[in-house]
Amino acid sequence: MKKKLTSHSIRLILPLVFLCLWLPPTAHAQTITPGKTEQWHDFEKVHFTFDGLPAWYVKPPKPLPGNPWVWRAHFPDWHTTMDSLLLQRGFHIAYVNTNDRYGAPVAMMVWDRFYQYLTDKLGFAPKVALEGVSRGGLYVYGWAKRNPEKVSCIYAEAPVCDIKSWPGGKGKSKGDEKSWKQLLGVYGFTEEQALAYADNPIDHLEGLAAYKVPVLHVIGPKDALVPNNENTFILIDRYLKLGGPATVYSMTRGPQQLEGHHFPIEHPDWWANFIEQASVPVVKPLPKTTYFQVRGGLPHIAQAIRQQKKATVAFLGGSITHNPGWRDKVSQFLQERFPDTQFTFIKAGIPSLGSLPHAFRFQQDVLDKGTPDLLFLEAAVNDRGNGTDSLTQIRAMEGIIRHARKANPAVDVVLMSFAEPHKTRDYLAGKVPLEVANHERVATWYKLPSVNLAQEIHDRIKAGEMSWEFDFKDLHPSPFGQEIYYQTIKALLNSYFDGTTTATAPMAPIRPMNARSFERGHYLPIQKATLSNGWTLVENWRPDDKIPTREGFVNRPMLVATQPGATLTLSFTGTAIGMGLISGPDAGMVEYRIDKGPYQTMDLSTPWSKQLHLPWYKLFAGDLPDKKHTLELRLSAVKPEASTGTACRIVYFLEN
Template sequence: MKNKGQFLVLFIALFTFSVGISQNKFDETFKTTWKSFEHINFKFEGKEASLTLPKKPSPGNPWVWRARFPDYHAEIDSTLLAKGFHIAYINTNNQFGSPKAVTVWNDFYKYLTTTYKLQAKVALHGHSRGGLFIYNWAKENAEKVACIYADAVVCDFKSWPAGYGISEGSKKDWEVLKAEYGFKNDEEAKAYKNNPIDNLDVLAKARVPILHTVSLKDGVVPPEENSLKLINNYIRLGGTATVSACSSGIQRSNGHHYEIDDPDMVVDFIIHHSTKNGPLNSSNYHQMRSGLQNSQIQFQRHKKGRVAFLGGSITYNRGWRDSVCNYLKNKFPETEFEFIAAGIPSMGTTPGAFRLERDVLSKGKIDLLFEEAAVNDATNGNTATQQIRGMEGIVRHSRKANPLVDIVMMHFVDPDIMQDYRAGKEPEVIKNHNKVAEHYSIPTINLAQEVTERIDHGEFTWKDDFKNLHPSPFGQGIYAHSMIQFLDNAFIGQLDNDDKLTAHNLPIPLDEFSYENGILLDVKDIKLKKGWKIDPSWNPHDGKGTRANYVNVPMLISETPGRTINLTFEGNTVGIAVAAGQDAGIIEYRLDKGVWQKQNLFLKWSKSLHIPWYFTLASGLNNKKHQLEIRITDEKDPQSLGHACRIRYVYINQ
């Protein structure tokens, strides 16, 4: 029973992490290679640990967790690595699968599935006393187990190391085991009823498949007292289990060490049960970054929370947003919540940045903000510069209003984004939003990539299940499930007494012209000129669609070619928010008596909808007073019925 897999640990760097695990639980990490694969060695909670990475991970990041003797039968590991599996190991050698060892394993699982985004369900591989580890952990975490493979494993410590049956046992190891479990004497240990052979019903209920290999000549861990007994118990409970007796190869150590007759059988078993269209782990698509500790403190200790949702139609519609609200109320039942629904269809980051003050910040101090704009920023044709300026403007404006506010950035899916992922490239809009998220250490939930890969993984279809970029109820459920898993991981740790609200850092902007001081100017304050009027409650009454806040509201209107209007403002950006319907015209505009430029207000949606649209007319200006002139041209789009310019707001970045 000698340990044949000790790892050399070099003391190079100290790392800490905070995903539900206290600081100083892992450190001293260094990288090597194992059979050409990257091999990371580190200390976790003071114990030697390692993770070997495939060169090309399989979808969902499937993995195998080795218990004890990690180099034994390593041909299985090398084959699985080549097929995209990760291989993990933690050295809890002399703890014999005790409750204290299971606690370490619980923490290690959380660390690997959050930090490395490994699949939620893991394949367990144990050898010899490793059986005590894999089964004791599996019975406590049945829903997290894809399958169990074990060779020559201890399934009852009364056999080994106690030696109360055929096995001679190990007196030294028996004394260590009793001390580790806290048994006062042999009688108490013999009466213990939670060996691997016991209480297997939880695994059978979870339909965890099991494969054991044994040598019938094994005199150290006799299969009659261990594997065969466990397999029979499991089958009687309705579980799926197989045992293979190995006899063709060389056997050593009284039959305890043997060659596996068919290693490919083992590999195929693990691959089949780890990748057979089970759901991918949503955590693979989450970046926790600075996390949500301020929100947790606010909700848990101060018992009040104001949560805002800013975005387009996917945020405006009912579904995932309701699920997140219900989750927060159930998670923090003593907290008084206020939820602000600030989604408006068709709106991306530029509108979000300029309407943030009106729609969100005016409601009071925001504790948690959910922001989405990937679909509309891409669909609306915003440039990379606009995408960054808009998203960065939302972040900076929110954190200048409340430095404690936590922000979650979400990337929703549409067919064009899916096409980019399938072509092996990150969609430009998500890349740009992620630049902002990374710069400000903001958590992200990449639902676009998750939906794409889960469809490609065979879990559901776009046509029949998800159906549209405005998700079906099924699709809303996919979104909600991922977000709730993200929130579970964010709120997983207990607050320490010295945890306190901490202001988020506000670094130098990525773009000096980001829309961080965006405001909307009410058109009622604009001085009218001939040919322009303000309709105090505009409604087209033409049977075409309208949007909230762009109908039955004040609207600055001109429909006459040649009519002009002037506006003096102070700032570095200016634009107009219009209702662009079936009669939208073409305007000319100029700044500070400069060159006239044209802007067609008719959009591809205008035939059927008076669509709200933000046209940025100038940005990157010197932050001083400027004069904007707008006039109606006598031209019109071939599809338009008129020359109308209907302005709901003028927006500026001060």
């Protein structure tokens, strides 16, 4: 006779399931096979095989402190006078053969591992000078844009900066049909996809420019194979307009061969000086590992990648998650690192919203769109700005995690604390910001990975690596700040997937931190309310005062009252009740009571209401007996000091 699994037996089995899954199954062990050592232009050249690919590095007679180095991409034996000068000055030169991969993601993954090997195992400098010749431009810019903080400078000779120009031959260049077909195969592109590709070296240079990585192109002025008007001139023009430092030098002395694409290098000592000035002295930045905790790791997403080849990743947060930047870069990284996996990405960032709204919108904005295998969650910035109290933060954050685990008991969650000036001031005063502490408390309880970007930004400012005013600029991070966020999150992911950090078995406790967590939080439709005098259900609300709105909180049903005395009642069940509303210039005050208790007053206005019809979430009660209740709500005649009216506009009721 088959026994039915009870909830109790599931609780007993679940930790065993976690224990079986927790090991990172996607680690890529680097394989290094020593090779011969030979003389190269009077220097010692060490050959080896790296992950099955030919590789080498050349030793200087006397290395400079910190081991600065140059990384050559493609054609490593072309124009080596500058390399010889740098070797004599104390630089290493390195190369791994990813030829005929045209800077595609598969090559970039090799480059990531090669960089890690040279810096971690051989002690090479954390910033590298990249040297790209011709199609090598696809490699150096592809990797530099993915890793701007790891690049000291870029030196490029007649670089390919747009695959449509070469090898595509879709402009003035005649291109190369064989190489074009090879490129399509490496990228997995159709012709149409290749022509629409938007991540050429000329594209998305914002992060590189924000890091002020100096760029130098030496070109042949009459290059017809890789025309400057389709490559160098476009890239340099865009880079300069973004604030990046760039120089172009035309080589005119000597024969111009291969349709002007090959030319002798004038003044190689100048270009050696350029690389040396950008690379020396070697400065080691603060380590990324300080700012994340792996704890129980990411066993479920790793299993989904390894076995199902299908994974859903959700991003839940405020405006920093809503805006393009780190989120898109993390998505791109996962797709590139695991190209055989079909990813679904759920973008659930809404500006101005923190942990309380997240807990009650999680069903609609995340689970109704898919069940995540991995959830990125942030609320620390808006929890501070919205004045969310500590207990509510804990109940909301824990509620989201427990709600997610009801849908997928094995879901991985990464908690993130982003930076803003108040948190920086807290750290300067020797205090851990409350919101950060609460994120870490919840992460520790459930053995979840966490990323403390608030502390990282403070520490890097204190160490003189950056400034808030000129680099990070705003709590909505500049491209520089977005890169810091992305690189640290990527470091966390890589540390687990590569097995470089030790995860503890994620047998998180079934027992909640707080018995009143909002794990059953959801939206209760406004149509459930019983309306008395003064309330109207507006089917398609939009403002008539020309004040801006937020997407998703306009042109939709809304309960609206503007005259004092308007009343409604709402029957609900559970431990918490609240409302999601629109707080505009005329936001008023309400009086409310639950189960015939005494009336209490709630101010609906915000410091931002004059400029925006702002989504705003308010909790009437969060610690009620778990049973049926009745809410009574009426519009107050008292007007907030800065308000122009006494309005209340309700988008959702919040029920736990």
